[in-house]
Amino acid sequence: MIICPNCSHENPDGASYCDSCYTPLPVVTISTCPNCDSPVQSDASFCGNCGFNLKSASEHEKSMTEETDNTSSPEEVPLPAESPISTPEASPPDLSDDDLALVQELIEPHPLTQLQQIGAFLIHVQTNINLELPNNLQVIHIGKPNxxxxxxxxxxxxxxxDIVSRVHADIRFEGNAYYFEDSGSSNGTYINNSVLAAGNRxxxxxxxxxxxGKGDRVSFVFQMSS
Amino acid sequence: MSVNLSCDFSDRHLDSSVSTSQRQLAITISVDGSISVSNTPLNLCLVLDHSGSMGGQPLDTVKKAARDLIDQMSYKDYISIVGFDHRAKVVVENQTLINPESVKEKILYLKAGGGTNIDEGIKLALKELSKSMKSTISQALILTDGENEHGNNDLCLQFAQLAAAEYGITLHTLGFGDYWNQDILEKIADAGGGTMAYIESPDQASAEFQKILRRVQSVGLINAHLILKLAPNVRLAELKPIAQVTPETIELEPEKNLNTYIVRLGDLMLGNDRTIMLNLYINHNPDQIVAASTANTIHAVTAQIRYDDPQSKLEGLLSPEVTADLTLIKDFQPQINPQVQSSILALAKYRQTQLAETKLKQGDRTGAVTMLQSAAKTALQMGDQQAATVLQANATTLQSGTDLSEAERKQTRMVSKTILQIPTNQISTNQIPTE
Incomplete structure (x- = not known):
């Protein structure tokens, strides 16, 4: 029996389109569990026989191959940014996603970052530039020179x-958590596309x-690094 | 005139390693004839709503549309006109159109007033049509602008089924304005083997009348039935296994007799192909495959058409039988037939919209929005931009918390049932892909 993901109709085995709404049904093939060799469905997370975590096995394999790829080209690995706050002018131009991922990988195992309680950074979406949050400050002001x-x-x-106010928003660090609040900006702040009312955190x-500001033109993605 | 059948599977290969496979079979029925317009006399009955709500411009435009329609008909054709409010009466008795002016004059006498009783109207129409049934193409055009408040919807359906099955009369429905019941008019048209039209504003009345007249005039063969014989290891899906996908989407009810299924198709039009889609499950032994190539063919379905030819006055004629074959192969690679794929999408669009409407009636607004969005996506996939726009707009309206207007509901029904825009990839590809 195959249950349609669109309309929940119960279809007989062998169906490739839902009998009720004609949505293409997921193709389920049978493979074998790497641990106990019993048959498992291709979309299963755990083996029904031995409980082996099938998802982690496949992810592990993936990361293994990625790591070997990295070591094969060491000369291309860029150095991590020296200053904790890298202004756009100072940062290396046009980092690709792969490069950024490498930067993060290099930062993480660094002994210094392990001493910090929590490291956090903002990734500027439009340019992919990485800004680490200064960890010595209780309140981090975001804006333009004033x-x-x-x-x-x-x-x-x-x-x-130009759509960002000079005094736009603050990030507060309290009890191992970061809070974002708008400090009365002209064009507002949006978190995950919903407006953050002034005074709310x-x-x-x-x-x-x-x-x-509006229109998703100056956007950041927040990331915790530990 | 002769009937041509062609059968195409969604994929004519079967994976020999799987014991059950699902396949869609598209059966295209066309009438071969040297002429584009049939010269069999028509036997047409106009069933016109002249209830109070039709007063003023609506009734005037309908009268004009009916008079224009009569101008387009031949003197050999038969006409009858039934007017109804909360009761029905014969305005023009069944007669040949020798004197069209007197018929047109009688139309002018229709006055607006009263309620709506559709089944009375249909009943009288069948009575009038039955007076000239011999070697004619008998059709009724039912126009209404409101709910069947003085009648009984079940009775309407019974009349439609009776008309189609017993008398071979086709019923077309025209909804005028925004307050008619799209469920009942669709059911009447589907049961009566006809088409449903939506006259959104009075000025479209004439065009919709002409459209139906052109369809009626192109009817070549009547009372057609599709006869299907399934191989023992082939079965129809349990849920709504047979549907018409072109020219419009209609769910069809097969009559079962052992391994034979009979589906009523009604009229066959010249130059207007019908496509019927079957949803089938095929069982076979996984290790059945044999090295010799002929043993791996399954003669899954045999199709044939039984029909009447009103021109030569012959009844129960049979078309040649056509067999749809499937081949078992070892290293199965899906090879989708693009034509059948577009039929599947057309049915998917209809079903998804229907499910959305059901969900909306149950009060599941979120579910309805999701379903409408998938219907819009399906419409886009088949290249039906216009339908996609209507469906997506309705999904957005619902999402914002606003109810759909009556007009939007009707538009939704129409775009789900028909293809407004001919998909560009379908125009030139009129061949079955080869291996």
């Missing part, structure tokens, strides 16, 4: 930064998308 509250993270070098989790 006379009242100078920004700890200066976004003035990014494209479309949002507890940041890895993968949250932060947009300064």
């Amino acid at each position: 006379n009242m509250i100078p920004p700890d993270i200066d976004v003035s070098g990014f494209p479309d930064s 949002h507890k940041l989790r890895s993968g949250d998308r932060i947009s300064l």
Whole structure:
């Protein structure tokens, strides 16, 4: 029996289209468990016989192949950024996704970062530039240069930064968690595409998308590195 | 005139290592004839709603559309006109169109007033049509603008089924404005073997009348039935296994007799192919494959058409039998037939929209939105941009918390049932892919 993912109709074995709504049905093939050699469905997470974690086995294999790829071309590995806050001008131009992933891999096992409680950084979506959050500050100000509250993270070098206020938002570090709040910006702040009302704070989790101003033009993805 | 049948499987190879496979079989039926318009006399009955809500411009345009329609008919044709409000009466008795002016004049006497009783109208129409059934093509056009408030919807359906099955009369329905019941009009048209049209604004009335007249005039053969014989190891799917996909989508009910299934098709039009799609499951022994190539062929389905030819006054004629074969192969690679694939998408679009409507009736708005979105995606996949736009717009409306307007509901039904835009990839590819 194959249950249609679209309309939940129960289809007989052998169906390739749902009898009810004609949605193509997932093709389930039978493979063998690497641990006990009993038959398992291709989309299963665990072996029904021995409980072996099939997903982790396949991911492990994948990461193994990636690592061997990395070591094969050591001369292309760029050095990690020296300063914790890299302004756009100072950062290496046009990092590709692969390069960034390598940078992260190199940062993580570093003994210094292990001493920090929590490391966190923002990835600027439009340019893929990585900004590490300074870990010595309780409040990190985000904005552009001004006379009242100078920004700890200066976004003035990014494209479309004209829509970001000089005093735009703060990231607070409290009790091992980061919180994001808008400090009365002109064009507002959006977290995961919903507006963050002034005065509200949002507890940041890895993968949250932060947009300064409307239209998703100056956006960051928040990542915890430990 | 002769009937041509062609059968195409969604994939005519079967994986020999799997014991049960699902296949769709598209059966295309066309009428071969040297002429494009049949010269068999028509026996047409207009069933016109003149209830109070039709008053003013609507009834005036319908009268004009009916008069234009009569101008297009031949003097050999038979006409009858039934008007109905909460009761029905014969406006023009069944007669040949020797004097079209007097018929047109009688149409002008229709006055708006009263309620709506569709089944009374259909009943009288069948009575009028039955007066000139011999060697004619008998059809009724039913136009209404409202709910069947003084009638009984079940009775309407019974009349439609009776008309089609017993008398070979085809019923077409036309919904006028936004307040008719698309469920009942669709059911009448489907049971009556006809088409359903939506007249959104009065100025479209004439065009929709002409469209149906052209269809009626192209009817070559009537009372057609598709006879299907299945091999012992082939079975129909349990849920709605047979549907018509072109010219419009209609779910068909087969009559079963041992291994034979009979499906009523009604009229066969000249120059307008019908496509019927079957959903089949084929069982076979996994290790049945034999080295010799002929033993691996399964004669899955045999199809034949039984029909009446009103022109030569012959009844129960049979087309040649056509067999649809499947081949078992060892190293199976899917080879999808693009033509059957587009039929599958057409049915998917209809079914998904229907499911969305059911969900909406049950109050499951989120489910309805998801289903409408998949229907829109299906429409895009088949190249039916116009349907995709309508379906997606409705999904967005529902998502924002607004209910669909009556007009939007009707549009949804129409775009799900028909293909508004001829998919570009279908125009030139009129051949079965070879190996």
